[in-house]
């Protein structure tokens with residue numbers, strides 16, 4: 001039996017993500033939590049004839065506790081999204097507090113659940129969740145994930161133009177680093193099956209993967225950021241975690257994890273100097289079983305991109321850690 005919980009379930013990402021989870025045969029119970037509208041969203045989705053039992057909670061009457069109790073997997077798209085001209089770091093002030101409070105609830109009511117953080121800036125909100133769970137004595141690095149799957153999905157999609165391969169089945173494009181602008185590093189030298197990207201298109205393609213989110217923010221013109229593609233990506237990652245937890249083998253997805261707590265992670269810390277990093281991770285019954293180091297053999301240009309990503313990540317991670325350790 002799998003109980004999935006969505007925190008921020010009434011939002012632009014939360015609603016389509018909840019729809020996908022409700023429709024999934026992998027989910028037996030689905031609890032929706034938000035500060036608004038969950039009774040309506042849950043009532044609407046409850047008419048879908050899939051097996052998952054669905055409930056909706058608001059903060060009143062211990063809603064967060066009741067949503068989280070018994071959870072196997074908790075997905076967090078709660079928070080405010082970007083408007084044109086904003087970076088993901090501009091969201092920090094509000095979303096940091098939201099993620100802190102939700103992680104406090106998880107520590108108290110579902111400390112063993114897999115926790116998937118979508119709320120931006122992921123490079124900082126994941127360290128925030130880690131610090132909250134650590135302080136409560138329940139941090140298991142194998143169970144905390146920053147969801148960077150949308151970067152992978154974008155890389156797969158934008159790459160089709162150059163590769164002539166159909167996605168998602170044919171091309172796996174690893175994207176490493178973090179989840180904002182220059183911290184996002186697609187490794188085209190590691191694409192499988194292999195293909196060449198024309199030299200004059202390479203920088204455009206990298207830029208599009210790094211800043212693809214801006215295309216959506218601009219097109220939505222003040223009405224938010226990526227929601228539908230993010231729901232697709234968030235569901236794809238949640239599904240991978242659930243399938244691996246049920247014993248399916250060979251599932252590997254890039255995700256932003258606390259490396260020192262995951263097998264194979266120390267080697268990547270040594271190479272990058274950062275403790276949180278997105279890298280392909282082999283998933284298993286206990287979550288992140290192995291962090292796979294794919295840094296060897298990258299091109300000189302990819303080395304530069306990685307170095308740039310590490311610089312940004314160091315600041316983002318420290319900002320998150322300090323938000324909990326030394327609150328202003």
Ligand code: NAI
Nearest residue numbers: 008010011012013034035077078079080081118119120150
């Ligand atoms: P939205 O504003 O449409 O929805 C956010 C929801 O969170 C709202 O329903 C709101 O009521 C709820 N919420 C606010 N405070 C809450 C709290 N304390 N507890 C529970 N729920 C709360 O925003 P949208 O577009 O769904 O984006 C959500 C987050 O996801 C943003 O931070 C956005 O930047 C991020 N995002 C992450 C991506 C990724 O690749 N990881 C991609 C796109 C967006």
